Amino acid sequence: xxxxxxxxxxxxxxxxxxxxxxxxxxxxxxxxxxxxxxxxxxxxxxxxxxxxxxxxxxxxxxxxxxxxxxxxxxxxxxxxxxxxxxxxxxxxxxxxxxxxxxxxxxxxxxxxxxxxxxxxxxxxxxxxxxxxxxxxxxxxxxxxxxxxxxxxxxxxxxxxxxxxxxxxxxxxxxxxxxxxxxxxxxxxxxxxxxxxxxxxxxxxxxxxxxxxxxxxxxxxxxxxxxxxxxxxxxxxxxxxxxxxxxxxxxxxxxxxxxxxxxxxxxxxxxxxxxxxxxxxxxxxxxxxxxxxxxxxxxxxxxxxxxxxxxxxxxxxxxxxxxxxxxxxxxxxxxxxxxxxxxxxxxxxxxxxxxxxxxxxxxxxxxxx
Amino acid sequence: xxxxxxxxxxxxxxxxxxxxxxxxxxxxxxxxxxxxxxxxxxxxxxxxxxxxxxxxxxxxxxxxxxxxxxxxxxxxxxxxxxxxxxxxxxxxxxxxxxxxxxxxxxxxxxxxxxxxxxxxxxxxxxxxxxxxxxxxxxxxxxxxxxxxxxxxxxxxxxxxxxxxxxxxxxxxxxxxxxxxxxxxxxxxxxxxxxxxxxxxxxxxxxxxxxxxxxxxxxxxxxxxxxxxxxxxxxxxxxxxxxxxxxxxxxxx
Numbered sequence: 021x022x023x024x025x026x027x028x029x030x031x032x033x034x035x036x037x038x039x040x041x042x043x044x045x046x047x048x049x050x051x052x053x054x055x056x057x058x059x060x061x062x063x064x065x066x067x068x069x070x071x072x073x074x075x076x077x078x079x080x081x082x083x084x085x086x087x088x089x090x091x092x093x094x095x096x097x098x099x100x101x102x103x104x105x106x107x108x109x110x111x112x113x114x115x116x117x118x119x120x121x122x123x124x125x126x127x128x129x130x131x132x133x134x135x136x137x138x139x140x141x142x143x144x145x146x147x148x149x150x151x152x153x154x155x156x157x158x159x160x161x162x163x164x165x166x167x168x169x170x171x172x173x174x175x176x177x178x179x180x181x182x183x184x185x186x187x188x189x190x191x192x193x194x195x196x197x198x199x200x201x202x203x204x205x206x207x208x209x210x211x212x213x214x215x216x217x218x219x220x221x222x223x224x225x226x227x228x229x230x231x232x233x234x235x236x237x238x239x240x241x242x243x244x245x246x247x248x249x250x251x252x253x254x255x256x257x258x259x260x261x262x263x264x265x266x267x268x269x270x271x272x273x274x275x276x277x278x279x280x281x282x283x284x285x286x287x288x289x290x291x292x293x294x295x296x297x298x299x300x301x302x303x304x305x306x307x308x309x310x311x312x313x314x315x316x317x318x319x320x321x322x323x324x325x326x327x328x329x330x331x332x333x334x335x336x337x338x339x340x341x342x343x344x345x346x347x348x349x350x351x352x353x354x355x356x357x358x359x360x361x362x363x364x365x366x367x368x369x370x371x372x373x374x375x376x377x378x379x380x381x382x383x384x385x386x387x388x
Numbered sequence: 389x390x391x392x393x394x395x396x397x398x399x400x401x402x403x404x405x406x407x408x409x410x411x412x413x414x415x416x417x418x419x420x421x422x423x424x425x426x427x428x429x430x431x432x433x434x435x436x437x438x439x440x441x442x443x444x445x446x447x448x449x450x451x452x453x454x455x456x457x458x459x460x461x462x463x464x465x466x467x468x469x470x471x472x473x474x475x476x477x478x479x480x481x482x483x484x485x486x487x488x489x490x491x492x493x494x495x496x497x498x499x500x501x502x503x504x505x506x507x508x509x510x511x512x513x514x515x516x517x518x519x520x521x522x523x524x525x526x527x528x529x530x531x532x533x534x535x536x537x538x539x540x541x542x543x544x545x546x547x548x549x550x551x552x553x554x555x556x557x558x559x560x561x562x563x564x565x566x567x568x569x570x571x572x573x574x575x576x577x578x579x580x581x582x583x584x585x586x587x588x589x590x591x592x593x594x595x596x597x598x599x600x601x602x603x604x605x606x607x608x609x610x611x612x613x614x615x616x617x618x619x620x621x622x623x624x625x626x627x628x629x630x631x632x633x634x635x636x637x638x639x640x
Contacts, residue, residue, distance in 0.1 A: 287494040290455060291556070292483020292512040294476060301511075382455045385490070 029110035032201030050153035053196035074106035079186040080198040083150030095178045098186020107203045115166040129166035129180040152190045270368035278372040286384025299377035306369020310362040402596040403429040408461035421447040436610030437600040443616035445600035454478040466563040483512035487557030489567035493549040495541040502537040527555035547578035567599035583609045
């Protein structure tokens with residue numbers, strides 16, 4: 021859900037920049053933008069990729085934001101609104117105020133924080149002043165037409181204007197592009213497409229013979245990816261701990277089962293049960309315990325998931341509040357965990373089972 | 389079957405023991421529990437080993453039942469020299485030839501009367517379902533427990549438990565049944581009833597029954613009685629214990 025929120029309302033699935041842009045993305049360097057010929061070349065390549073659903077060129081820049089009373093700095097994205105919406109379709113859902121109208125020329129969407137701190141509302145007139153790459157300063161008046169909810173991640177607190185307005189503010193004679201955000205038809209094929217696109221774009225070289233473009237998936241662009249990785253790692257450790265608990269519990273149960281039944285083992289061994297059969301009896305008991313645990317655990321787990329989803333529990337993540345906790349487990353996860361539990365149960369029962377099968381009937385029968 | 393040839397007559401024995409001895413090792417000291425015992429038991433006999441505690445009755449039954457091996461001597465059970473059977477062969481041999489009746493009944497508490505009797509046919513002899521049912525029901529009728537077949541061991545009396553144990557011992561059609569003090573935990577009346585059941589089964593199935601007891605009142609029920617005497621006299625026992633204790637104390 022959070023990944024979808026980031027990719028579909030801000031980052032896109034992957035982005036293409038001029039080589040080296042990402043290393044200095046914090047400064048939003050205008051001199052690292054893709055020039056028009058490079059962008060046209062990139063556009064030609066992207067248009068030929070059937071996996072791409074949409075892509076959106078962006079001009080990113082930093083400037084001053086003035087309400088005529090107060091002034092602060094702002095990071096802005098100049099976009100073609102229609103193409104941006106196709107690439108990041110959840111962007112309008114972040115516009116908390118604005119009546120759902122698309123961004124027009126001469127209009128600006130500003131971050132919620134700025135709206136609150138500067139007391140700027142829909143319909144207010146503001147001025148954006150920016151320095152272009154040659155150092156000359158220019159300003160333009162905008163009408164605020166949307167307040168954007170902030171979200172975690174890069175660009176989560178940026179404002180939006182029309183790309184032609186951005187060109188005007190930056191006094192660009194021809195279009196230059198900071199980044200191209202891409203949306204794929206199938207998010208599942210992100211990695212393979214990223215590799216493919218990287219392969220294609222690596223053939224595009226500058227006059228100096230250096231690569232012209234760089235491709236980054238959302239994972240490389242978002243710090244959330246590292247957090248998600250950390251959570252995955254923690255989940256893995258929890259799984260390992262659970263496996264250890266299952267192993268120890270079953271082994272404990274089986275050791276006690278053997279200890280408590282020494283006389284019974286002696287009896288069945290005395291009446292001719294072969295050691296191999298005694299071994300298999302106890303391994304089967306371990307298997308049955310595991311199977312029973314898996315069945316009851318899966319049923320209980322599914323009930324808990326259903327209860328959580330039914331209760332619509334909300335939580336906060338960063339500045340976002342009211343996120344609905346949506347618990348789910350994939351059939352593959354259930355299958356893998358079930359198999360692990362059953363195998364571990366059988367492994368845990370092996371030692372006690374082996375001990376039972378090696379027991380001398382005469383000694384076992386004497387056991388009190 | 390064991391064959392003993394004498395004067396051109398082939399005679400089949402259930403058990404043939406020749407100078408059988410058994411030593412138990414306690415630390416570095418070997419304790420002799422049986423000393424050169426020899427006897428022959430014919431099929432379908434109803435035999436009792438009698439003697440006081442420590443005379444070696446249980447040891448001898450364990451040897452005949454292939455649960456233990458003699459230290460010296462030769463022992464043939466159901467025609468097989470059991471001295472050289474390994475662990476797995478011993479288990480297989482017991483399953484095919486010997487039935488056991490224990491002093492404490494040793495029924496499996498989580499199985500019903502029917503299932504307890506059926507157990508050896510599933511886990512030991514792999515008998516098909518219909519045949520299993522026929523054999524179990526025949527024996528349940530024979531020991532008079534058919535109406536109790538769905539009860540668990542803790543729902544029946546001691547005498548009934550032992551009758552179930554007799555049925556379990558016989559269900560695999562063994563050549564001999566060994567019963568170590570089968571009446572020790574029963575009152576006299578029940579003990580006689582159990583022995584009557586055993587005799588009835590012997591007559592019906594022509595199985596050799598060998599049981600041990602130290603109860604003089606029921607010894608008379610046996611047709612052949614072997615008497616065992618303790619190897620250590622009271623003085624000998626006193627000397628042995630002193631020697632053993634002194635060794636233990638010296639070590640500690």
